[in-house]
Structures are given as C-alpha cells and as structure tokens.
Amino acid sequence: MAGGTRTVSGKRRDQLLTVSVGLFQDRGFHNVSMDDIAGAVGLTGPAVYRHFANKQAILSAALTGQLAAVADVVAAAREVRPETEQWDALTRALGHLVFESPNAHLWRRERRHLVGEGAEEFRNRMRDALAGTEAIVATRRPDLASAERGVLSWAVLSVFSAAGTGRYALDEQQQEAELRAMLDAVVAIELRPTGSAKHELAVRIPAGRRERIIEAATELFAVEGYYAVSIEQVAERSGNALATVYQHFASKTDLLYAVVKRGAEGAQFVLAHRLTTEHDGDDLSLLVDAHCDLALGPHGRLLGIVAADRIYLPVEQRREIYRIEEEYGEEWIRALRAVRPDMSLAVARLRVQAALTVVAELVQIARVRDRADIDAELRAISRAILLGAD
Known part of the structure; x- marks a missing residue:
C-alpha cells in the first residue's frame, strides 16, 4: 500500500x-x-x-528538470562508440526532446527568477550540459581550442531551445531534420581570430528626464528583471524625484511597455536605415550585420528585456509587441528566401526565429559577449543557422 x-x-x-x-x-x-x-x-x-513548499520550489523543480533532460541526452550520447558517432547521436536525441517536451525552452526566460539552492542546482545542471556538449563538439571539431568549443556549445543548446518555441507547420520528422541541419552548420563554422581589440561602449547619460528614466529602467530591468525592480529604484538611478517619474509614466507597467516597445521598434528602425542607405542587393547579409551590431551595441540589453519581460505586459500591449516582431521577422524571411528560393516558408520561419533567438541569448552570456572576436563569431553563427554550412 x-x-x-x-x-x-x-x-x-x-x-x-x-x-x-x-x-x-x-x-x-x-x-x-x-x-x-x-x-x-x-x-x-x-x-x-x-x-x-512554495512556488519557487515548483519553478526550481521544473527548470532543473528541463536541464536535467538535456544533460541526460548529452550524457547518453557521450557513451556512444565509436566517438565519431556521438555528434549524430546528440542531434537525434535533441530533435526528439523538442517534441517530447514542448516547453523545454522555458528555462531561457524564467531562470533569472531562481534563488538560493534552486539557482545553484540549476547552474550545476547547466555546467553539466555544457561540459558534455563541449566534449561531443570536440569529437567533431578537434581543431578548436576549448574557448571556441565553449562558444559553439552555447550556440548548440540555444539553437535547440529556440527550435521548441513553435511548430512552424512542420511535422516532427521535418522539424527534427531542420534542427539537425542547423546544428551541423553551427558546429562546422570557422572561428578565425581577428586580432582586433574589443570595442568598449561609452557610458552616456541622456540629457532629457524621460530619456534618463528609460535608460535607468533599461539598465535595471536587464540586470535584475522587471519584477525585482521598484519604481523608486528607477527614480534614484535616473536622478529624478519619484513624482517626476510618475509625470512621464503612470505605472511601472507603462515604463516596461516604453522600454519593450523601444526594443522592438528600434530593430525595425535599424533595419530600415541599413536597407535604405547600404542596399547592395544582399539584403540578408545587411540584416545579419545590422542585427548583430544592435545586439552587441548599447541597446543590446533591450533584446533580453523584450524576450524575458514582455510577458508581464497587458494583453493588448503584448499583442502589439508581437505584431512588431512578426513584421521584423517577415523582412528576414523575405531576404532569406530571396537567397534560398527553394526553402519553404515554414522552414524559413523556423530558421529566422532560431537565428534571432540565438543572437539574443548569446549576448546575454557575459563570457560569450566579452570575447574579442564575438562580432565575427555572432555573424558566422547567424549565417550558419539561416543558410547552412558554407
């Protein structure tokens, strides 16, 4: 009993x-x-x-369980012999896992809410998954140093989680094939050191009060998350009185909407500027370059906020952000299919979503973002996801 x-x-x-x-x-x-x-x-x-015990315990069990599932398939793939077949075993297993766990990407957005022992256990699981993935990548790319294999391992796990964000009118076999093709292309890219020093971003304090409030909120939301930040903290960081903040924004939610909308529309403005002033017939390359510039620039923080915190906007505001993002994605899809007219609309949607998601994910990881050659590496990873191996 x-x-x-x-x-x-x-x-x-x-x-x-x-x-x-x-x-x-x-x-x-x-x-x-x-x-x-x-x-x-x-x-x-x-x-x-x-x-x-509480909701935090549920979140910890859920996210740790998601990563444990990834770590388990990585560990199983490492047992395959000969070692040269471990990569194929891993990509097959990840393809199955996307469909077995339709919300397997939740950890990307919600991990910042973990605290204490839950956060530590999650980090341990992440280290296990990354270390195992890097060991398998080494069987495919023994020519790379550990740091470069680490970048590709982060990209591999990010592509996997991005593939679970939608179904894209593809059946399981088709989506698994596309996921494996993207992973094969990513692990095959050339990472060539450029020898250039990393460009440090200048610290800028906006002159206008509203802009200082938005800048302060962006900085705080990016580091701590929307829910962990108070309107009083925003006022203090921006150098404004609390009453001044409320003169410009009726609530913290209104402030979040201003930040998120700026992130979504800002990408559109950058895109339109590049396509208009630098048009040379290769729209896809322009889009990749512009988006990577945006992600690595001072406004790259906005991409993480849009991805992580837009869920806390009211329904109508959230729909508006989704609409802006869809139109941005449509530009990418059109440019991609101009280069690859044989590619179906469903496949193009999957690859564009994966590329945009991976860029937003990688620039949030300090040890990846701070690499001297991340500019060229991010472009190479994006093009591999979109177009496949060169």
Missing part, C-alpha cells in the same frame, strides 16, 4: 509540474499563483503544499 501511495503522489507531483510549466510559459512566473496551479489540476491551494 505504501508503495502505491508513493506512486500516486509521484504522479500528482508530475502533473503539478506539467501544469505549472504551461502556466509559467503562458503568463510568466510572477503572474501565476499557487491557487492558479491548484485550480488547474482540481486541487485546493493547501493540497499543493503537500508536494511543494
């Missing part, structure tokens, strides 16, 4: 985790309550606490 009780309890715990992941994905961690989770599985709030 005791064994049966544990089995029932384990199933209920798994059910709570599955439901929680879906709710966190749709609403964002901070917009979901324990009562929401309980109601979704037909329980009362107190009943959930028999399985999890």
